[in-house]
Amino acid sequence: MPLSLYMLWLVAYYGIGLIIARWVFIDARARSWLAFRIRPVWWAVICVIDPALGILAYWLIHYSRLVPRIPGSNNTLERTNEG
Numbered sequence: 001m002p003l004s005l006y007m008l009w010l011v012a013y014y015g016i017g018l019i020i021a022r023w024v025f026i027d028a029r030a031r032s033w034l035a036f037r038i039r040p041v042w043w044a045v046i047c048v049i050d051p052a053l054g055i056l057a058y059w060l061i062h063y064s065r066l067v068p069r070i071p072g073s074n075n076t077l078e079r080t081n082e083g
Contacts, residue, residue: 017051024058035061 021044028040047054 013051014048017048017054020051020055021045021047024055027062028058031062 024047025040025044028034028043034040043054043058046057
């Protein structure tokens, strides 16, 4: 019985990881810049391998106060609406 609960937990964990990886991939492709020049595919792979660590690292680098600011402006280098 404990083995089946463990397997269920693993399937749920990595299933959620696939959903998170898809979101991260779409978000990373929409950016005009990427931290450390990590391509969107690699962000998605990191999130599939370890969803908790991957989403935390992506958030810290792209959405937290670590995001570079444009001098003399309240804008951040987030994303552009241009192609």
